[in-house]
Amino acid sequence: MWQYALRRVLQSSIVILGVTLISFTALHMAGDPTLLFVSERASAEEIAETRAILGFDRPLHVQYLSFLGRLIQGDTGKSITYRQSAMKVVLERLPATLELTLFAMIIAITLAIPFGIIASVNRGTPIDGGMMTLAMVGQSVPSFWFGIMLILFVGLGLRWLPISGHIPILEPLFTGHFREAFSNFPEALRYLLMPAVTISLFSLSRNSRLVRSSMLEVLSQDYVRTARSKGLKESVVVTRHALRNAWMPVVTMVGLEFGFLLSGVVVVETVFSWPGVGRLVFNAINQRDIPLVQASVILFSLLFVGLNLIVDLLYARLDPRVRLG
Amino acid sequence: MVVVKFTFERENRMKHRSTLLVIILSFLLASFGFAQMPDENTLVLAQSTDASTLEVDQVGSRSEANILAHMFGTLFEITETGEIIPYLADSYEVSEDGTEFTFKLHEGLTCADGEPLTAEDAAYTFQRAADPANGFTGNTAGFVFDAAGYVSAEAIDDLNLKIKIKQYQSIALGLLSEVYIHCKDSYEAMTLEQAAENPVGSGPYKFVEWLKDDRIVLERVEGFALRDASFQTLIWRVIPEASTRAAELIAGNVDIIAGVSPDQVDAINSSGAAKVQAVAGTRRIYIGFNQRQKFADESEGGAAIQNRDVRVALQYAVDVPTICATLLGTECERATGLVNPPNDNPNLEPYAYDPEKAEALLDAAGYPRGDDGIRFKIKLQSPNNRYLNDGNVALAVGQYLTDIGVETEVELLDFRSVYIPLINAHDAGPLFLLGSGGGTWNALYDMADISEPTGATNYTEWPNPEWFTRWNSLADIRDPAEERKVINEMLEIFYNDPPWLLMYFQPDFYGVSDRVDWQARRDEQVIVYNAKLK
Numbered sequence: 001m002w003q004y005a006l007r008r009v010l011q012s013s014i015v016i017l018g019v020t021l022i023s024f025t026a027l028h029m030a031g032d033p034t035l036l037f038v039s040e041r042a043s044a045e046e047i048a049e050t051r052a053i054l055g056f057d058r059p060l061h062v063q064y065l066s067f068l069g070r071l072i073q074g075d076t077g078k079s080i081t082y083r084q085s086a087m088k089v090v091l092e093r094l095p096a097t098l099e100l101t102l103f104a105m106i107i108a109i110t111l112a113i114p115f116g117i118i119a120s121v122n123r124g125t126p127i128d129g130g131m132m133t134l135a136m137v138g139q140s141v142p143s144f145w146f147g148i149m150l151i152l153f154v155g156l157g158l159r160w161l162p163i164s165g166h167i168p169i170l171e172p173l174f175t176g177h178f179r180e181a182f183s184n185f186p187e188a189l190r191y192l193l194m195p196a197v198t199i200s201l202f203s204l205s206r207n208s209r210l211v212r213s214s215m216l217e218v219l220s221q222d223y224v225r226t227a228r229s230k231g232l233k234e235s236v237v238v239t240r241h242a243l244r245n246a247w248m249p250v251v252t253m254v255g256l257e258f259g260f261l262l263s264g265v266v267v268v269e270t271v272f273s274w275p276g277v278g279r280l281v282f283n284a285i286n287q288r289d290i291p292l293v294q295a296s297v298i299l300f301s302l303l304f305v306g307l308n309l310i311v312d313l314l315y316a317r318l319d320p321r322v323r324l325g
Numbered sequence: 326m327v328v329v330k331f332t333f334e335r336e337n338r339m340k341h342r343s344t345l346l347v348i349i350l351s352f353l354l355a356s357f358g359f360a361q362m363p364d365e366n367t368l369v370l371a372q373s374t375d376a377s378t379l380e381v382d383q384v385g386s387r388s389e390a391n392i393l394a395h396m397f398g399t400l401f402e403i404t405e406t407g408e409i410i411p412y413l414a415d416s417y418e419v420s421e422d423g424t425e426f427t428f429k430l431h432e433g434l435t436c437a438d439g440e441p442l443t444a445e446d447a448a449y450t451f452q453r454a455a456d457p458a459n460g461f462t463g464n465t466a467g468f469v470f471d472a473a474g475y476v477s478a479e480a481i482d483d484l485n486l487k488i489k490i491k492q493y494q495s496i497a498l499g500l501l502s503e504v505y506i507h508c509k510d511s512y513e514a515m516t517l518e519q520a521a522e523n524p525v526g527s528g529p530y531k532f533v534e535w536l537k538d539d540r541i542v543l544e545r546v547e548g549f550a551l552r553d554a555s556f557q558t559l560i561w562r563v564i565p566e567a568s569t570r571a572a573e574l575i576a577g578n579v580d581i582i583a584g585v586s587p588d589q590v591d592a593i594n595s596s597g598a599a600k601v602q603a604v605a606g607t608r609r610i611y612i613g614f615n616q617r618q619k620f621a622d623e624s625e626g627g628a629a630i631q632n633r634d635v636r637v638a639l640q641y642a643v644d645v646p647t648i649c650a651t652l653l654g655t656e657c658e659r660a661t662g663l664v665n666p667p668n669d670n671p672n673l674e675p676y677a678y679d680p681e682k683a684e685a686l687l688d689a690a691g692y693p694r695g696d697d698g699i700r701f702k703i704k705l706q707s708p709n710n711r712y713l714n715d716g717n718v719a720l721a722v723g724q725y726l727t728d729i730g731v732e733t734e735v736e737l738l739d740f741r742s743v744y745i746p747l748i749n750a751h752d753a754g755p756l757f758l759l760g761s762g763g764g765t766w767n768a769l770y771d772m773a774d775i776s777e778p779t780g781a782t783n784y785t786e787w788p789n790p791e792w793f794t795r796w797n798s799l800a801d802i803r804d805p806a807e808e809r810k811v812i813n814e815m816l817e818i819f820y821n822d823p824p825w826l827l828m829y830f831q832p833d834f835y836g837v838s839d840r841v842d843w844q845a846r847r848d849e850q851v852i853v854y855n856a857k858l859k
Contacts, residue, residue, distance in 0.1 A: 032746065047749070081377045082377055082378065082521075083378060083380075083383065083517070083518075083521060084518060084521070092537055093537065093538065148568055148569075151568070151569060151572050152572065155572060155576065156572045156575060156576050159576065162578070163569060163572050163573050163576055163578065164564055164569050164572075164573060165539065165540075165562070166536075166539055168536075270565045270566050271566050271569060272569065273539070273562070273563060273564040273565060273566070273569060275375075275536065275537055275538030275539040275563070276538075279538060279565065280538065283374075
């Protein structure tokens with residue numbers, strides 16, 4: 001397993017390198033970033049001077065190699081907007097995004113399983129039809145619109161939940177303030193619910209359909225028929241025998257899910273004023289803050305690749321037939 | 326025995342499940358409750374963007390300045406009516422040649438950390454901002470010092486501060502009034518990175534907390550006598566999405582929001598919880614007629630707008646009040662020039678909407694309609710989503726011009742990546758839509774956009790010699806009445822030989838909770854230490 005893990009780490013490094021190259025090239029192709037850092041009144045000389053200070057006057061490949069050289073030493077550069085270490089700025093926002101993504105993942109997975117099971121054991125009935133119709137709607141509704149609807153009806157109309165904002169849980173946890181993290185939790189949950197539900201809607205709907213189809217396939221297997229013929233209760237057949245084998249596609253999705261949810265946080269963080277990395281990256285792209293975009297891309301890639309590695313390793317645990325090598 | 330064990334395990338499992346259920350339910354119950362509204366000692370404001378820094382000399386955006394203006398005092402202050410009144414300085418004197426300002430500070434001033442604020446601190450403020458080693462590019466170092474011609478600052482004694490500028494400047498006092506003053510010891514003790522996150526101010530509020538992209542919390546400085554501050558706590562929230570800001574205002578969780586979208590005005594006004602204040606802002610929205618030879622050579626339209634009569638004719642083609650009413654959601658009066666009221670020339674009347682006159686003037690100028698009904702073709706470039714409804718305004722202007730036979734192709738461009746480079750290089754056009762920030766306190770502040778024929782902010786490269794002769798003569802005029810006379814002449818020249826298709830001063834919309842008594846300013850500044858509960 002260790003050999004496999006090492007090989008995957010090496011493969012992941014190449015992936016991350018490719019990601020940095022693509023993002024670096026794309027950002028520079030969008031135009032001369034120097035012009036974003038001078039005032040409208042700047043003269044041609046001032047623009048040239050600023051270009052030289054920022055290092056944008058060097059050939060593109062030199063800039064990229066210089067960036068890689070610093071990256072190897074753990075230096076992602078200084079954010080041009082914030083005038084601080086780009087990685088520090090990203091890491092400050094990361095806990096908020098992780099809270100949102102993890103909570104959304106929990107919702108998407110924990111609800112998708114019962115929904116999928118209920119739909120599958122009631123195959124062909126109005127319950128199945130209703131649930132799958134809802135799942136289709138959930139996959140079709142844009143998260144931006146759904147978030148605003150939640151704000152209008154749940155936040156503003158019913159006044160059940162806060163409309164926007166954030167109470168930190170992971171940040172105090174990471175900095176060793178456990179008491180603060182725990183005491184923040186109930187209040188933080190109020191702030192988390194609407195954005196997390198918004199971001200998880202698509203995944204929840206997709207996973208429900210996935211679990212349903214996976215369960216339908218498993219429920220028609222011989223060993224399930226055998227379990228039933230032994231006189232086991234249907235709930236035991238479904239949860240102990242069928243579900244365990246229907247897990248594999250769901251676990252596969254978890255790794256990919258994280259990346260998908262991360263890509264969705266930009267919109268949701270904006271709608272709910274969530275102070276996370278998604279908004280930061282969006283603004284950094286607009287402001288062409290190249291070091292900040294690069295730091296975010298590297299961090300996101302690491303998280304995504306790391307999680308997928310864990311998922312791959314989990315396969316072997318869940319299904320003894322899977323061999324890593 | 327086996328049966329007993331089984332029962333025990335089952336009971337245990339049931340017990341665990343019940344405990345888990347109770348925990349989940351209690352969290353869910355805790356989740357559903359009314360959102361917390363601000364108390365009577367707290368004022369909550371919302372803007373669309375967070376500060377990128379709280380470094381006093383690096384601050385450049387309006388949203389950052391709005392927050393810092395509550396933490397830092399200035400020597401003098403520009404009021405909402407454009408008056409320049411004493412603030413940390415009690416009075417000032419100017420040398421005969423107009424190059425030395427001596428400010429006398431109030432006695433007993435302190436900074437937020439209790440350090441006494443003297444003339445030495447004020448001088449240090451200027452020196453620190455000007456120090457190239459710090460590399461500041463904010464409003465003070467990047468704009469004020471250049472515009473005022475700053476040379477040096479020194480303390481004469483504890484209360485008197487001398488600031489030297491290169492040459493007489495009638496707007497120097499107003500410019501120097503934009504510099505936030507701070508103490509020396511606290512800032513010398515901090516690195517630049519520390520100072521960017523721990524501002525130590527000299528104003529009515531002090532810094533408490535900055536949760537990035539979420540909120541900045543300020544607390545009243547007890548004993549600050551120069552300004553009244555009604556609220557104990559100010560919370561500046563970051564809410565990027567306009568509809569979310571409006572929802573928070575209606576829900577009563579926020580007291581003042583900036584940047585209300587025109588389509589949300591009715592919802593806020595009918596909510597019974599808040600009202601929208603629409604003010605004619607100071608940002609001048611105009612369509613530039615690029616006068617560069619390059620455009621004249623490249624296209625028929627580019628050549629046509631070199632003709633002064635054509636530029637005047639096109640003024641009559643566009644119905645600006647209708648554009649304001651339909652696209653900006655408010656009434657507005659058409660601008661007569663580049664200067665904000667009340668400093669504009671009162672003798673000038675806005676160009677009327679009269680398409681027939683526009684056509685007649687174009688005929689007379691030698692641009693009759695062709696067989697296809699077209700006089701000439703021209704391109705209008707515009708940013709999209711930089712200014713209030715800018716893309717649609719550009720499309721509307723394009724249609725008005727097309728209606729009188731000037732077939733206009735409207736090109737909407739991304740502001741940051743495409744439009745700024747074009748504008749900076751004076752390559753936008755031949756027609757281009759732009760919004761330029763202005764002020765209420767002096768006509769020259771607005772007119773400084775056109776200080777040289779090829780100056781950085783003279784984006785049309787309008788070369789009118791009569792304008793520039795008078796502009797240069799202003800440096801020798803000390804009599805305000807004489808200065809005003811020259812300004813009026815210049816504005817008349819601008820009106821009669823327009824480098825801009827004159828549009829409007831961009832309206833700004835603020836949402837204000839019914840519990841708060843506060844009046845929005847025209848100059849985009851959100852100053853709330855004068856706000857009160859009703």
